[in-house]
Structures are given as structure tokens and as C-alpha cells.
Amino acid sequence: MFRMSFPPPGRQRRVGTLLAVVCVSTLVIALGEPSGDDTATATSASARPPSTARPSTAPEVSPSPRSTAPARRTPAQRLDILGRAKKWNxxxxxxxxxxxxxxxxxxxxxxxxxxAGESVAQALAMRTASADSGKDALRAGIPVLCPKWTKALKASLSGQYDRWITDDTYDIGTEPSQIPPGTYRTAGDISDCYWERTAANGDVIDNGLVTAARRITVHISASDSTFTSDNCGVWTPIH
Incomplete structure (x- = not known):
């Protein structure tokens, strides 16, 4: 009669353990050992606490543009705008x-x-007469650009201002380039001064040649045509 024999119980446990070890070793060889970086990464990821930050719910506010006031125009700019609007020549x-x-x-x-050989009002009058719109430009410009000469401008525009006489020949009259009749005087260290009054026909009414003097006075009549001064300094009217 055939008889089956079994290993003793202790041997069975040893054989089972051996088989388990062989299976695990085979699985490790097939899959490969985990690298150190993967282990560190895994450990670091598992050790990182979950984020508790809540997403911001506040609305984004864009910076408001700065409010800039319009630049104020200078007196010169305002004057130029007026001149262009009025079409001043x-x-x-x-x-x-x-x-x-x-x-x-x-x-x-x-x-x-x-x-200069002329008064301030006389200089302004000459400037006024140098352009068609000179009166308009100075009437509007002098009070804002150099207000201290406003009074002299008014005198020049009225024609009632002092005209000074230097070395030249002048017509007698009331225009800015003319000399009004009246009494004029020159003073200072005068030497070799010649002056002359002439009529409309060119005749000499009166004249003088002064070699040395401290003061000379001449009266110019409304009927005179011209007055000439040479090397006499500046003649100013006597009121």
C-alpha cells in the first residue's frame, strides 16, 4: 500500500518563509530600488502641511489718473492770442x-x-509809429509786460509829451518824427555847436555857431520849417 509522507510542521514554515523572501527579492529586482531623490521628494511632499491661505476676494483697484489743471497762459501768450484774433499788422x-x-x-x-537823446514817451511814440497796429499792440501790451511805462505810453498816444532834439535836421510839427514849436535848451560842456532854423523856402531864419558854452537856448516858431543841430548835445523843451 502506497503511503504519502509530509514534512514536519516546522519545516513547512521554513519553506514558506524562503518562498516569500524569494518573491520579494524578485519583485525588487523587477521594479528597481527607489532613488534617494524620489524618497526625499516624497518625504518632503508628505511633510509639507496643507495650505490654509484663502484666495483674495478684494477687487483690484486701478490707480486713478492724476487730475492736472490746465496750465495758465502767460501775459505774453494772452497778448499773442489777442493779436492773432485782431489780425494786428x-x-x-x-x-x-x-x-x-x-x-x-x-x-x-x-x-x-x-x-538815447529822447524821452521815454518819445521812444514809445516812435515804436508805435513803426507798424500799422503799433498803437493797439502797445496799448494792450505795455500795461501787462512793463506797467511802469503805462503813464508814458498814455502821453505818447495823446501827443502831449516832451520831444528831445539831437544832432539831426527835424521838420516842425506834431508827428512822432517831428519837433513841435517851443523853447528848447541844451546844457553841459558845449563846444563847436551849430544850430539853424529855416523857413519853408529854405531861407535861414536864425542860426548860431558856439565855440564854447555851458548853456544855449533857442526858440522855434510854428512858422519854421526845419531845425538843424550839430554837435550841440541834447535839446530839451522848457515849459
Whole structure:
């Protein structure tokens, strides 16, 4: 009779354990060992606490543009706008340029009247007469660009201002380039001065040649045609 024999129980456990070890070893060889980086990454990821930050619900606010007030125009700019609107003819100059030139001329005349040979009002009158719209430009420009000469401008526009006489020949009259009748005087260290009054026909009414003097006075009549001065300094009216 055939008899089956079994290993003792202790041997069975040893065989089972051996089989388990062989299976695990085979699985490790087939899959490969985990790398150190993967282990660290996995550990780091598992160790990181879950984020508790809540998404921001506040609406985004865009910066508001700065409110800028319009730049204020200068007196010169306002004067130029007026000149263009009125279509002033100023011989190619803008209204501010024309008026500023008159301001500078007045300052220079006032600082050195002996060299200028004319009063401030006389200088402004000559500037006014140099362009068709000169009166308009100076009437609007002098009070805002050089207000200290406003009074002199009013005198020049009225025609009631002092005219000074230097070395030249002048017609007698009331225009800016003319000399009104009246009594005139020159003073200082005068030497070799010649002056002359003539009639409309060219005849000499009166004249004088002064070799040396401290003061000379001459009366010019309304009937005179011209007055000539040479090397006599500056003649100013006597009121």
C-alpha cells in the first residue's frame, strides 16, 4: 500500500518563509530600488502641511489718473492770442515781441537819456509809429509786460509829451518824427555847436555857431520849417 509522507510542521514554515523572501527579492529586482531623490521628494511632499491661505476676494483697484489743471497762459501768450484774433499788422513781429521791444527801449532810454537823446514817451511814440497796429499792440501790451511805462505810453498816444532834439535836421510839427514849436535848451560842456532854423523856402531864419558854452537856448516858431543841430548835445523843451 502506497503511503504519502509530509514534512514536519516546522519545516513547512521554513519553506514558506524562503518562498516569500524569494518573491520579494524578485519583485525588487523587477521594479528597481527607489532613488534617494524620489524618497526625499516624497518625504518632503508628505511633510509639507496643507495650505490654509484663502484666495483674495478684494477687487483690484486701478490707480486713478492724476487730475492736472490746465496750465495758465502767460501775459505774453494772452497778448499773442489777442493779436492773432485782431489780425494786428506788426511788420512780421508777434504782439508780445513788438510790445517787449518797446519795454526794452523804454528801459534803455530811461537808464541813459544822454545817449538815447529822447524821452521815454518819445521812444514809445516812435515804436508805435513803426507798424500799422503799433498803437493797439502797445496799448494792450505795455500795461501787462512793463506797467511802469503805462503813464508814458498814455502821453505818447495823446501827443502831449516832451520831444528831445539831437544832432539831426527835424521838420516842425506834431508827428512822432517831428519837433513841435517851443523853447528848447541844451546844457553841459558845449563846444563847436551849430544850430539853424529855416523857413519853408529854405531861407535861414536864425542860426548860431558856439565855440564854447555851458548853456544855449533857442526858440522855434510854428512858422519854421526845419531845425538843424550839430554837435550841440541834447535839446530839451522848457515849459
Amino acid at each position: 506788426l511788420s512780421g513781429s508777434s504782439a508780445s515781441e513788438f510790445a517787449q521791444d518797446a519795454c526794452d527801449m523804454a528801459d534803455e532810454t530811461d537808464s541813459r537819456p544822454d545817449l
